[in-house]
Amino acid sequence: MTPTDARPLLEVKGLRMHFPITEGVMTRRTVGEVKAVDGVSFSVARGETLGLVGESGCGKTTTGRCILRLETPTAGSIVYDGVDIAGLSQKQMVALRQRIQVIFQDPFSSLNPRMKIGQIIAEPMKVHGIEPDAAKRQARVRELLTICGLNARFADRYPHEMSGGQRQRVGIARALAMNPEFIVCDEPVSALDVSIQAQVINLLEDLRERFGLTYLFIAHDLSVVRHLCQRVAVMYLGRIVELADSDTLFDNPQHPYTKALLAAVPVPDPLIEQGRVFRPVQGEVPSPINPPSGCVFHPRCPIAVESCKQSRPESREIQPGHFVACTQVGLS
Amino acid sequence: MPPLLDIRGLHTEFRTSAGVVRAVDGMSYSVQAGETVAIVGESGSGKSVGAMSILRLIPDPPGRITAGEVLFDGQDLLKLSEEQMRQLRGSQIGMIFQEPMTSLNPVLTIGRQITETLEQHRGATPAAARERALALLGLVGIADAPRRLKQYPHQLSGGMRQRIMIAIALACEPKLIIADEPTTALDVTIQAQILELMKELTQRLNIALVVITHNLGIVARYATRVNVMYAGRIVESGSAAAIYHDPRHPYTIALLRSVPRLDRPRQARLDPVEGQPPDLTRLDGGCAFRPRCRFATDACATARPVLAQAGIEQGHWAACFNSGSLSTTDQAA
Numbered sequence: 001m002t003p004t005d006a007r008p009l010l011e012v013k014g015l016r017m018h019f020p021i022t023e024g025v026m027t028r029r030t031v032g033e034v035k036a037v038d039g040v041s042f043s044v045a046r047g048e049t050l051g052l053v054g055e056s057g058c059g060k061t062t063t064g065r066c067i068l069r070l071e072t073p074t075a076g077s078i079v080y081d082g083v084d085i086a087g088l089s090q091k092q093m094v095a096l097r098q099r100i101q102v103i104f105q106d107p108f109s110s111l112n113p114r115m116k117i118g119q120i121i122a123e124p125m126k127v128h129g130i131e132p133d134a135a136k137r138q139a140r141v142r143e144l145l146t147i148c149g150l151n152a153r154f155a156d157r158y159p160h161e162m163s164g165g166q167r168q169r170v171g172i173a174r175a176l177a178m179n180p181e182f183i184v185c186d187e188p189v190s191a192l193d194v195s196i197q198a199q200v201i202n203l204l205e206d207l208r209e210r211f212g213l214t215y216l217f218i219a220h221d222l223s224v225v226r227h228l229c230q231r232v233a234v235m236y237l238g239r240i241v242e243l244a245d246s247d248t249l250f251d252n253p254q255h256p257y258t259k260a261l262l263a264a265v266p267v268p269d270p271l272i273e274q275g276r277v278f279r280p281v282q283g284e285v286p287s288p289i290n291p292p293s294g295c296v297f298h299p300r301c302p303i304a305v306e307s308c309k310q311s312r313p314e315s316r317e318i319q320p321g322h323f324v325a326c327t328q329v330g331l332s
Numbered sequence: 333m334p335p336l337l338d339i340r341g342l343h344t345e346f347r348t349s350a351g352v353v354r355a356v357d358g359m360s361y362s363v364q365a366g367e368t369v370a371i372v373g374e375s376g377s378g379k380s381v382g383a384m385s386i387l388r389l390i391p392d393p394p395g396r397i398t399a400g401e402v403l404f405d406g407q408d409l410l411k412l413s414e415e416q417m418r419q420l421r422g423s424q425i426g427m428i429f430q431e432p433m434t435s436l437n438p439v440l441t442i443g444r445q446i447t448e449t450l451e452q453h454r455g456a457t458p459a460a461a462r463e464r465a466l467a468l469l470g471l472v473g474i475a476d477a478p479r480r481l482k483q484y485p486h487q488l489s490g491g492m493r494q495r496i497m498i499a500i501a502l503a504c505e506p507k508l509i510i511a512d513e514p515t516t517a518l519d520v521t522i523q524a525q526i527l528e529l530m531k532e533l534t535q536r537l538n539i540a541l542v543v544i545t546h547n548l549g550i551v552a553r554y555a556t557r558v559n560v561m562y563a564g565r566i567v568e569s570g571s572a573a574a575i576y577h578d579p580r581h582p583y584t585i586a587l588l589r590s591v592p593r594l595d596r597p598r599q600a601r602l603d604p605v606e607g608q609p610p611d612l613t614r615l616d617g618g619c620a621f622r623p624r625c626r627f628a629t630d631a632c633a634t635a636r637p638v639l640a641q642a643g644i645e646q647g648h649w650a651a652c653f654n655s656g657s658l659s660t661t662d663q664a665a
């Protein structure tokens with residue numbers, strides 16, 4: 001593992017995850033499918049944080065679950081450190097699971113309420129045989145709690161005795177217990193209050209530097225994503241519509257959906273806000289069961305032309321590292 | 333002109349097995365007719381309980397309003413009978429809650445839920461109520477109104493359900509609407525649609541709006557006046573410009589510094605409010621923010637500061653002994 005490795009740690013190509021919709025009790029038959037993820041490609045370099053943003057139902061969480069192999073993708077490849085994991089069996093995945101960990105959104109439902117914090121953090125080490133010695137395992141638990149900014153005494157408490165911010169720190173400690181390289185962070189700060197959110201964001205940053213971690217950061221809060229991520233991919237109805245480095249994407253968005261998304265977020269400054277003309281994008285996200293033809297954004301798009309209804313726009317590199325899936329960008 | 337809503341020293345307690353939780357602990361603020369006032373705070377600061385107390389919707393037991401006055405149009409709502417209060421809710425004061433799925437009745441059609449309000453409060457005939465319901469749906473931007481009236485809440489999207497909630501709140505032409513986190517459950521593009529709709533309608537119909545939120549961006553965009561809550565009290569109150577550009581309470585300063593900004597390049601680190609929010613069963617006689625405050629002095633342990641004039645703007649108050657000497661120079665950096 002050399003840091004100068006030019007190959008990305010994770011490379012996702014043409015990922016599709018279609019869930020069948022079934023009908024009938026005795027004779028199940030498929031009557032349609034939900035195209036949750038429909039041809040998604042991106043890569044994540046070692047030590048980088050890639051943000052995956054979009055609104056509910058855009059497929060960002062499903063993409064994360066495919067990478068964790070909690071789902072078996074319908075098509076496409078997920079190459080992790082040179083190995084395509086899209087088709088691996090659950091048995092073959094076991095070794096990789098130590099290297100790829102996850103932090104979930106809701107720190108209440110992702111911690112077993114009947115287990116003490118110490119057991120929760122120690123369990124993955126026990127299951128994977130990382131630390132067979134019980135005493136050493138407990139020492140490691142205390143170390144992890146301290147690393148995550150919690151008092152080591154918390155090992156004897158139960159999840160319900162802790163606040164949301166503290167529980168999220170436990171979730172992070174549990175992920176770190178495996179010494180992972182890659183962590184899928186699925187909305188890790190969305191359930192937290194602003195003052196606590198900033199504490200957890202700083203912790204995630206510190207850990208990335210300290211342990212050389214790589215993050216896939218899934219979130220809908222664009223301000224948090226801008227702060228944490230080097231590069232950002234914007235998803236809409238199962239597809240990536242724009243991908244660029246963070247400052248480019250936020251200061252110079254190109255795709256009409258990215259523009260609409262950014263324009264919809266009020267910033268905490270009354271002088272800026274009260275002078276801003278606000279024209280929210282009309283309509284709602286269509287159903288992924290029967291997505292619009294051609295470009296999936298065309299029914300809501302302010303610059304759509306006739307051809308947008310027919311053909312699906314390919315992702316184009318308009319500047320080095322800046323990809324946009326829109327045929328109208330850069331025309332006039 | 334006397335304010336439309338004037339809350340003075342409101343106290344609401346919950347008696348729990350862990351002790352008495354003083355959820356609202358001396359809350360005072362006022363709302364002028366037609367004005368939009370934001371109540372900002374984090375979980376447990378008492379902002380929702382405060383709003384529910386205005387409407388007397390606190391379940392008793394375990395909750396109880398123990399002291400204070402809620403003057404609405406000159407009359408104290410806390411002195412009204414339950415029947416008088418029921419007449420007032422939904423007619424003179426409208427409500428919009430966070431989760432439109434749980435605040436709409438799942439077994440009644442949309443049409444029934446709107447006409448019910450009109451028939452109850454206005455004595456409207458079914459035909460007149462239906463006419464008005466159709467007009468209201470048009471007002472909140474719902475197309476194909478006759479079909480929508482026959483649908484049930486589960487057949488609508490979250491944004492659509494929130495539009496229905498707004499239609500119900502507007503039905504009896506209230507003077508005041510209380511909106512508790514009206515867009516927290518919605519996606520950002522839908523949130524923007526709903527907020528712009530609420531702004532447009534409240535301005536056009538001259539309705540005062542109390543909006544409860546934790547989102548500092550929404551407050552900056554929509555509120556004329558801002559009240560910041562911490563541990564059951566308003567700790568700072570002022571115009572949006574004063575609160576954001578000349579904050580005078582350490583908690584407000586810390587809150588504004590801790591949010592990442594969409595309109596600024598990434599900085600190295602955020603500046604969080606350290607520590608945890610206080611346990612409301614164990615508040616002592618000092619300032620509740622003291623344990624997390626970087627400006628705290630010995631005086632802060634001796635008494636709880638009350639709101640006093642702060643900053644240069646008239647009507648800008650902060651509850652802090654040191655509000656005159658806080659350094660906020662790096663605020664705009």
